[in-house]
Amino acid sequence: xxxxxxxxxxxxxxxxxxxxxxxxxxxxxxxxxxxxxxxxxxxxxxxxxxxxxxxxxxxxxxxxxxxxxxxxxxxxxxxxxxxxxxxxxxxxxxxxxxxxxxxxxxxxxxxxxxxxxxxxxxxxxxxxxxxxxxxxxxxxxxxxxxxxxxxxxxxxxxxx
Amino acid sequence: xxxxxxxxxxxxxxxxxxxxxxxxxxxxxxxxxxxxxxxxxxxxxxxxxxxxxxxxxxxxxxxxxxxxxxxxxxxxxxxxxxxxxxxxxxxxxxxxxxxxxxxxxxxxxxxxxxxxxxxxxxxxxxxxxxxxxxxxxxxxxxxxxxxxxxxxxxxxxxxx
DNA sequence: CGCATTTAGTCAGGGCACTGAGTATTTCAG
DNA sequence: CTGAAATACTCAGTGCCCTGACTAAATGCG
Numbered sequence: 001x002x003x004x005x006x007x008x009x010x011x012x013x014x015x016x017x018x019x020x021x022x023x024x025x026x027x028x029x030x031x032x033x034x035x036x037x038x039x040x041x042x043x044x045x046x047x048x049x050x051x052x053x054x055x056x057x058x059x060x061x062x063x064x065x066x067x068x069x070x071x072x073x074x075x076x077x078x079x080x081x082x083x084x085x086x087x088x089x090x091x092x093x094x095x096x097x098x099x100x101x102x103x104x105x106x107x108x109x110x111x112x113x114x115x116x117x118x119x120x121x122x123x124x125x126x127x128x129x130x131x132x133x134x135x136x137x138x139x140x141x142x143x144x145x146x147x148x149x150x151x152x153x154x155x156x157x158x159x160x
Numbered sequence: 161x162x163x164x165x166x167x168x169x170x171x172x173x174x175x176x177x178x179x180x181x182x183x184x185x186x187x188x189x190x191x192x193x194x195x196x197x198x199x200x201x202x203x204x205x206x207x208x209x210x211x212x213x214x215x216x217x218x219x220x221x222x223x224x225x226x227x228x229x230x231x232x233x234x235x236x237x238x239x240x241x242x243x244x245x246x247x248x249x250x251x252x253x254x255x256x257x258x259x260x261x262x263x264x265x266x267x268x269x270x271x272x273x274x275x276x277x278x279x280x281x282x283x284x285x286x287x288x289x290x291x292x293x294x295x296x297x298x299x300x301x302x303x304x305x306x307x308x309x310x311x312x313x314x315x316x317x318x319x320x
Numbered sequence: 321c322g323c324a325t326t327t328a329g330t331c332a333g334g335g336c337a338c339t340g341a342g343t344a345t346t347t348c349a350g
Numbered sequence: 351c352t353g354a355a356a357t358a359c360t361c362a363g364t365g366c367c368c369t370g371a372c373t374a375a376a377t378g379c380g
Contacts, residue, residue, distance in 0.1 A: 002205060002263070002264060002267060003202050003203075003205040003206035004202055004267055004270070004271075006199055006202060006219070007290075007294060008274075008290060009270070009274060010177075010181065010274060010277055010278060010289070010290065010293070011178075011181040011182075011185060011195050011273075011274075011277070012195070012199060012219075012220075013290060013293040013294060013297060014174060014177045014178045014181050014293070015178055015195070015196070015220070015366090015367095016220050016293075016297040016301075017170075017174045017177075017178075017293050017296060017297045018171075018174040018175055018177075018178050018367095019220065019297075019367075019368090020296070020297045020300030020301050021170065021171040021174050021300065022171075022367080022368080023300065023301075023303075023368090024300050024303065025171060026368090027303075034335070034336080035171050035172070035175070036175070036335090036336070036337095037335095039166055039172060042163050042164055042166060043163075045162060045163040046163035051358075051359095052358075052359070053357085053358060053359080059166070059172075060172075060175070060176050060179065061336085061337075062337070062338060062339090063358075063359065063360090064337075064338070064339080064359095064360085064361085065336065065337050065338075067359070067360070067361095068335080068336075068337090069335090069336080072334095072335080084358095087345080087346070087357095087358085088344075088345050088346080088358095089344070089345045089346070089357060089358040089359070090345095090357095090358060090359085091358080091359080103162070104162060107162060107164055110164070110169070111164075113171075114168075114169060114170060114171075117170055117171070117296065117300060118170060118296065119299070120295050120296055120298075120299040121292060121295065121296065125292060128288065128292070129170070129292045129293075129296070130167075130168060130170065130173060132281060132285060132288070132289045132292070133170070133173040133174070133176075133177050133289075133293075134167060134173060135280050135281065136177060136180070136277065136278065136280055136281065136289070137173060137176040137177045137179075137180045138280075139279070139280040140180030140181065140183065140184050140277060141176075141180050141183075143183075143184065143187075175336090175337095178337095179337075179338090182337080182338080183338090186338090194365070194366080196365090196366070196367095197365095211328075211329095212328070212329070213327085213328060213329080221366090221367080222367075222368065222369085223328075223329065223330090224329090224330085224331085224367080224368070224369080225366065225367050225368075227329070227330070227331095228365080228366075228367090229365090229366080232364095232365080247327095247328085247375080247376070248328095248374080248375050248376080249327065249328040249329070249374070249375045249376070250327095250328060250329085250375095251328080251329075
């Protein structure tokens with residue numbers, strides 16, 4: 001019987017943590033707008049007019065996934081997408097009035113939800129918790145793009 | 161500009177953590193067998209002959225998701241599913257020889273992967289990390305089934 | 321016994337997440 | 351200027367994850 005204790009496996013715990021968060025989000029924040037969708041709105045509040053790829057980079061989603069999320073937000077009327085006149089490959093993204101209102105409303109609820117979510121930990125532990133997750137996630141992501149500029153403007157590339 | 165710093169949001173960090181883990185799993189453990197699939201194999205190593213629902217409960221998956229995961233494992237020939245002669249609703253699950261061998265192989269690699277994943281933290285921090293995640297996830301799950309037995313044998317229920 | 325309730329599993333539908341292949345546009349070396 | 355390479359995006363395919371509606375089997379009260 002070589003079975004392993006899953007509760008010592010960070011991957012398994014990470015999945016359970018995310019599921020727990022998803023559940024709480026649905027009950028305390030919104031059943032319509034998901035957490036990744038909110039993350040996209042949030043990026044565009046700070047930086048209107050970004051293109052899809054960059055938004056995906058900011059929130060940590062690949063090009064395929066960010067395209068789906070964005071199409072749902074557009075369908076809901078929270079976002080607009082227009083061709084970049086300077087670069088015909090890009091689509092520039094901008095919140096609609098509705099998108100901005102939705103973001104404001106959800107931001108409040110999200111803050112409340114985070115408090116409830118972290119309530120089992122005291123203030124010090126909460127800080128440590130976030131810090132440890134960040135360090136592990138950053139390190140693992142770093143294994144993918146070993147060197148390279150940490151997400152620069154991404155304009156020219158030496159063509160060999 | 162009421163944008164929020166996502167790096168202080170546990171939900172966002174949890175998602176990034178899981179993505180990072182997924183990536184590392186694919187490169188260090190297996191591209192065929194996923195982490196949830198391994199979790200199912202692992203449960204059945206310790207407790208052969210469980211039914212679907214209970215397996216799902218052990219690994220933290222609802223009945224729909226566990227059904228999909230199990231059907232993939234059966235398709236790969238790692239699992240067998242037979243009707244419970246005692247209870248015609250249930251399917252009893254059991255590893256095949258291939259399933260057992262696969263579990264043994266992956267268990268080794270998983271242990272190595274966990275070390276790499278947690279390498280950015282020192283030994284004490286690793287313990288704290290796992291403990292904090294567990295506490296937050298457990299508490300949030302507890303919000304769903306407010307009272308009730310914590311996953312007992314689930315036999316009789318008082319019928320009002 | 322007989323029917324309502326509970327329970328195990330399936331199915332449809334929606335959303336997140338990745339890879340790999342393909343299209344259109346831009347950029348740059350020659 | 352022209353063709354190769356890079357870039358932004360789309361599409362197909364796979365897998366995880368949930369809810370809600372449904373089917374079939376078991377259970378238990380009356």
